[in-house]
Amino acid sequence: GAVVSQHPSRVICKSGTSVKIECRSLDFQATTMFWYRQFPKKSLMLMATSNEGSKATYEQGVEKDKFLINHASLTLSTLTVTSAHPEDSSFYICSARILDGAYGYTFGSGTRLTVV
Amino acid sequence: SQKIEQNSEALNIQEGKTATLTCNYTNYSPAYLQWYRQDPGRGPVFLLLIRENEKEKRKERLKVTFDTTLKQSLFHITASQPADSATYLCALVSNTGKLIFGQGTTLQVKP
Numbered sequence: 001g002a003v004v005s006q007h008p009s010r011v012i013c014k015s016g017t018s019v020k021i022e023c024r025s026l027d028f029q030a031t032t033m034f035w036y037r038q039f040p041k042k043s044l045m046l047m048a049t050s051n052e053g054s055k056a057t058y059e060q061g062v063e064k065d066k067f068l069i070n071h072a073s074l075t076l077s078t079l080t081v082t083s084a085h086p087e088d089s090s091f092y093i094c095s096a097r098i099l100d101g102a103y104g105y106t107f108g109s110g111t112r113l114t115v116v
Numbered sequence: 117s118q119k120i121e122q123n124s125e126a127l128n129i130q131e132g133k134t135a136t137l138t139c140n141y142t143n144y145s146p147a148y149l150q151w152y153r154q155d156p157g158r159g160p161v162f163l164l165l166i167r168e169n170e171k172e173k174r175k176e177r178l179k180v181t182f183d184t185t186l187k188q189s190l191f192h193i194t195a196s197q198p199a200d201s202a203t204y205l206c207a208l209v210s211n212t213g214k215l216i217f218g219q220g221t222t223l224q225v226k227p
Contacts, residue, residue, distance in 0.1 A: 006159070032213070034214070034215065042219065043205065043217045043218060043219040043220050044160070044205070044217045046214055046215070046216065049213075049214065091157075093159045093160075095159070095160075095215070097213070097215075104150050104152075104162030104163075104165050105150075105162065105207075105215050106162065107152075107159035107160050107161070107162075108159050109158055109159050110157065110158060110159045112157065
């Protein structure tokens with residue numbers, strides 16, 4: 001089945017540094033990928049929609065300069081958390097849509113970001 | 117405003133019983149609704165999709181119903197097992213193609 005590989009699975013960084021999270025579709029091409037953020041015991045909050053070859057679409061309240069998204073190829077989308085602060089600590093998950101939703105959406109395994 | 121809600125944050129049941137989870141939505145007219153399982157520290161895993169013209173869908177011990185009049189979906193796990201313990205999320209696709217999730221129900225199946 002369609003697999004999305006996300007890494008790193010865990011990262012700890014210092015305040016003020018930037019962190020890049022990668023999301024790759026392994027056996028299919030994903031023109032669109034989605035980035036979510038999840039707080040403990042909370043549901044997934046959609047941050048942005050990543051479109052191959054064009055600018056990402058951000059949800060209301062999400063800082064596009066803080067969370068840089070690049071979707072340079074049909075198999076790779078990246079999320080860069082810039083100038084990270086402790087409040088950016090969270091669980092970040094990417095996903096891609098399969099066959100117009102007929103088989104649901106497939107998700108990466110998530111990245112636990114801790115900013116110290 | 118548009119909402120998708122799962123009415124129970126947590127559900128505890130005994131092994132062998134049927135677990136029933138509820139998902140309600142307002143101000144959406146989804147063509148289909150989806151259910152996912154999420155284990156701690158992992159991304160969601162797709163379980164079932166049910167279309168608006170389908171009343172019921174089954175997969176092994178899982179059953180999903182979809183009532184577009186009530187704007188509600190029910191998710192059942194029959195003969196539940198401790199391994200079924202996880203958080204279950206309902207989700208629907210907005211008219212702009214975004215997958216929107218309910219807040220999830222954490223199921224605990226006790227032996």
